Amino acid sequence: xxNPVLEIKNVTKYFGKTKVIDNISLSVNEGxxxxxxxxxxxxxxxxxxxxxxxxxxDEGNIIIxxxxxxxxxxxxxxxxxxxVENPDMYGYMTGRENLKLYARIxxxxxxxxxxxxxxxxxxxxxxxxxxxYSLGMKQRMGLALTLLHSPKILILDEPTNxxxxxxxxSLRDILKxxxxxxxxxxxxxxxxxxxxxxxxxxxxxxxxxxxxKISDIDALLKHKDNDNxxxxxxxxQIEKAVKxxxxxLTKDVKQEQDTIxxxxxxxxxxxxxxxxxxxxxxxxxxxxxxxxxxDIFFDTTGKE
Numbered sequence: 001x002x003n004p005v006l007e008i009k010n011v012t013k014y015f016g017k018t019k020v021i022d023n024i025s026l027s028v029n030e031g032x033x034x035x036x037x038x039x040x041x042x043x044x045x046x047x048x049x050x051x052x053x054x055x056x057x058d059e060g061n062i063i064i065x066x067x068x069x070x071x072x073x074x075x076x077x078x079x080x081x082x083x084v085e086n087p088d089m090y091g092y093m094t095g096r097e098n099l100k101l102y103a104r105i106x107x108x109x110x111x112x113x114x115x116x117x118x119x120x121x122x123x124x125x126x127x128x129x130x131x132x133y134s135l136g137m138k139q140r141m142g143l144a145l146t147l148l149h150s151p152k153i154l155i156l157d158e159p160t161n162x163x164x165x166x167x168x169x170s171l172r173d174i175l176k177x178x179x180x181x182x183x184x185x186x187x188x189x190x191x192x193x194x195x196x197x198x199x200x201x202x203x204x205x206x207x208x209x210x211x212x213k214i215s216d217i218d219a220l221l222k223h224k225d226n227d228n229x230x231x232x233x234x235x236x237q238i239e240k241a242v243k244x245x246x247x248x249l250t251k252d253v254k255q256e257q258d259t260i261x262x263x264x265x266x267x268x269x270x271x272x273x274x275x276x277x278x279x280x281x282x283x284x285x286x287x288x289x290x291x292x293x294x295d296i297f298f299d300t301t302g303k304e
Contacts, residue, residue, distance in 0.1 A: 003030040005079070005153045005185035006051065011060035013046055013209075020046055022209045023060070028153060028185045028202075033175060035200035035217075036189040037297065043209040044189040045084065048157045051187070052082045065152045081151035083159060087142020091131035095122060095141040098130060099148060106149045116144040119181070120174055136167030140174065147178065153185040154178065160195055172199045197293035205297060220293065233260040233272065234285040241281050248275050 004027040013021035021043050028034040036044050049055040051062050053069060053076070062069045067076040089098045099113050117126045120140040125133070133141065139159060146154060156175075160168045172195070178184050190196055196203055197217060205213045235241045238255055245253045245262060249271055252263040262272065269288075276283050 005030050005065050006187060007063040009061045011057055011062060013050060013058050020209050024211045026204050026211065026214060028187050030185050031179050031183045032202060033179050033186045033188065033200045035196040035203040036187060037196050037203055038206035039191055042206045044206060045157050048084060048155055048189060051155055053077055079152040081146030082155035083142050083146060084157045087138055087145060089130045092129060094127050094129055096126040099144060102145055102148055108148045112148060116147045119147065119178060120144045135162050136170060139171060156188045158190055159188060160192060168195060175199060193293050193297050228263060229266055229288050231262050231264060232287045233262060235276060235281050235283055237281050241276055244275055244279055
């Protein structure tokens with residue numbers, strides 16, 4: 001995954017005199033799922049609309065598969081597929097009929113129609129009217145529409161909005177299949193942190209129109225707080241245990257219902273058990289909390 005399909009270079013956007021996108025840069029490679037993570041109003045949709053040619057670029061450049069949007073707009077758009085809001089389809093027609101209509105415009109073969117229907121797991125529902133589809137089915141058929149012309153990059157804005165857990169997992173699995181089998185670069189925006197962690201290879205965090213961090217997901221989770229860990233300790237004499245740990249180890253100890261939460265350096269982990277046991281406190285369980293993307297996001301952006 002070394003070929004950049006989407007390059008956003010020093011892009012700035014104003015609405016009136018207000019700078020809503022502030023000199024952002026990122027790139028998405030072939031076969032990569034790139035997460036664009038930030039709270040509502042952070043600038044995700046504005047950036048996506050510029051990449052899709054729906055908004056002008058005030059400063060900077062956006063390049064799609066080697067084509068600069070400003071200089072070669074049609075060539076750039078030929079390589080892109082995207083869904084910004086709900087997929088736009090004719091409800092009185094079946095999913096397959098919608099695909100055939102779009103295929104004629106794009107000069108796409110019947111084989112390609114069959115392939116994208118299979119890619120999005122809609123073989124059993126392709127011949128039902130779109131008006132009968134659930135939201136998840138509409139999202140999947142909308143994906144099929146955007147994939148018909150074999151775009152180099154797929155851009156999706158909050159694609160899991162309104163979906164139930166089963167629908168979210170289904171969409172996630174489909175996007176992973178598309179990235180792997182079609183070698184499609186995928187840029188997906190969301191404010192749902194756990195979903196980004198489960199879906200993406202790389203992530204950019206955006207806040208107030210500025211990108212504040214870009215990293216591989218695995219690297220983020222592996223290297224976050226290398227020396228410090230958060231432990232959950234279960235004992236019967238909680239108040240006594242809290243006091244002992246605060247006096248002998250660290251002040252960063254708190255009680256949450258029937259457990260103790262302690263932030264500690266890894267090298268001091270063994271001291272927790274030693275202090276408690278030597279003071280006749282039975283330790284029922286000590287577990288180390290795994291670092292999540294949510295932890296990293298709030299540490300990076302602030303918790304407001």
